[in-house]
Amino acid sequence: MTSPAVLFVDHTGMMGGAQHSLLDIAESYRERGAVALLEDGPFAAALETRGVRVLRIDGGEALRRVKKTSAFPGVAPLVAVARMARRVARAARSFDLLYANSPKSFLVAALAGVIARKPVVWHLRDILGQGHFSAANARTVIAVANWRAARVVANSRATADAFVAAGGRRSLVTVVHNGIDPAPFDALGPHTCREVRAELGIASDAFVVGIFSRLHPWKGQSVLLDAVARMPGVHALVVGGALFSGEAPYELELRARAELPSYAGRVHMLGARDDVPRLLAACNVVVHASVLPEPFGRVLVEAMLAGRPVIASNAGGVPEVVTDGETGVLVPPGDARALGEALDALRRDAARTAAMAQRGAARARERFSRDAMLAGVRRVVSEVAA
Ligand code: UDP
Ligand code: GLC
Numbered sequence: 001m002t003s004p005a006v007l008f009v010d011h012t013g014m015m016g017g018a019q020h021s022l023l024d025i026a027e028s029y030r031e032r033g034a035v036a037l038l039e040d041g042p043f044a045a046a047l048e049t050r051g052v053r054v055l056r057i058d059g060g061e062a063l064r065r066v067k068k069t070s071a072f073p074g075v076a077p078l079v080a081v082a083r084m085a086r087r088v089a090r091a092a093r094s095f096d097l098l099y100a101n102s103p104k105s106f107l108v109a110a111l112a113g114v115i116a117r118k119p120v121v122w123h124l125r126d127i128l129g130q131g132h133f134s135a136a137n138a139r140t141v142i143a144v145a146n147w148r149a150a151r152v153v154a155n156s157r158a159t160a161d162a163f164v165a166a167g168g169r170r171s172l173v174t175v176v177h178n179g180i181d182p183a184p185f186d187a188l189g190p191h192t193c194r195e196v197r198a199e200l201g202i203a204s205d206a207f208v209v210g211i212f213s214r215l216h217p218w219k220g221q222s223v224l225l226d227a228v229a230r231m232p233g234v235h236a237l238v239v240g241g242a243l244f245s246g247e248a249p250y251e252l253e254l255r256a257r258a259e260l261p262s263y264a265g266r267v268h269m270l271g272a273r274d275d276v277p278r279l280l281a282a283c284n285v286v287v288h289a290s291v292l293p294e295p296f297g298r299v300l301v302e303a304m305l306a307g308r309p310v311i312a313s314n315a316g317g318v319p320e321v322v323t324d325g326e327t328g329v330l331v332p333p334g335d336a337r338a339l340g341e342a343l344d345a346l347r348r349d350a351a352r353t354a355a356m357a358q359r360g361a362a363r364a365r366e367r368f369s370r371d372a373m374l375a376g377v378r379r380v381v382s383e384v385a386a
Pocket of ligand 2: 016017018021125126155178294295296297298299
């Protein structure tokens with residue numbers, strides 16, 4: 001059977017975790033599929049590099065200004081949604097179904113689906129509520145899902161449960177965890193750690209912790225800096241950029257903090273990078289410090305694939321990815337003291353830490369493979385297309 005022709009829809013041209021994941025999914029449908037992007041940017045280029053057709057349908061400023069946490073969005077974004085839905089509907093005629101990768105793009109796709117009479121799948125990668133979304137925005141998108149989504153693919157059980165808790169229909173939801181291609185991690189050499197440290201001017205025997213996320217207050221980079229402030233000699237790699245509007249002041253604040261004499265050059269603000277696997281390899285421990293529940297956290301799987309032990313915030317989808325005491329250590333979100341204690345404990349017990357990292361690497365390969373993710377998505381898409 002030929003695979004269905006899927007028109008994916010996403011609202012952003014920036015590369016967040018949702019877009020990294022869609023890269024793999026869209027690539028697997030590239031023969032008959034395409035991605036409608038409501039904003040141009042590096043994501044469009046990355047898709048095209050993988051041979052995926054991109055339809056640029058600019059959403060304009062009105063939609064960009066609407067944030068997950070904004071109160072009633074006003075009339076201009078609604079007009080923008082309707083305008084874009086008409087354009088996406090026109091594009092959708094030659095496809096079997098629409099597949100939205102974000103709440104904003106789902107609203108557009110849902111309306112486009114009505115106009116073009118096509119089913120719509122929503123890949124839900126957000127925890128609707130719990131500080132991430134305003135009640136008004138969560139209500140709107142859930143009402144539209146209950147009315148119009150053929151299926152909802154959730155990136156974790158936590159994401160699925162939050163959808164249901166906020167009023168979403170349970171029968172719509174299938175959980176498909178993210179999966180990561182291990183190839184770039186398999187390619188890491190035995191000298192990568194030393195090479196990267198030399199590039200960064202960090203001694204090869206220093207204790208290095210890394211955090212890998214776009215710079216946003218909810219990702220908790222400042223919690224790691226609090227912990228590191230109390231750990232003389234420890235270096236921190238802060239990897240990631242301010243991707244979305246409104247994140248720039250936080251970046252400035254972190255950069256100013258990193259320059260404080262008390263850190264003595266131990267905090268390395270590396271910005272957005274496209275060589276994450278080798279930077280992970282340069283760390284002794286990888287920290288995930290989100291202060292709000294993380295829906296999934298691809299970076300956890302990536303750290304495990306790089307054979308690095310992880311300490312992560314115990315909330316959202318994280319406990320589905322990391323088992324406390326077995327494949328990593330879970331700490332309460334936003335608790336710099338607990339994070340510091342966990343770092344100290346791992347630093348003192350090298351044997352336990354190495355065993356944990358090894359189990360993590362095996363778990364990541366078994367449970368979070370790209371092939372398993374693609375099979376999960378394919379099953380849902382085929383059922384809807386049929
Ligand atoms: N990432 C990257 N360069 C950076 C920082 C992060 O390529 O400088 C990648 C990271 O490897 C991961 C993704 O961005 O694949 C972030 O996904 P995650 O699910 O961890 O968080 P999100 O940003 O989607 O909330
Ligand atoms: C979202 C979530 C993140 C998840 C990613 C991929 O960006 O914030 O936790 O890993 O989507 O599904």
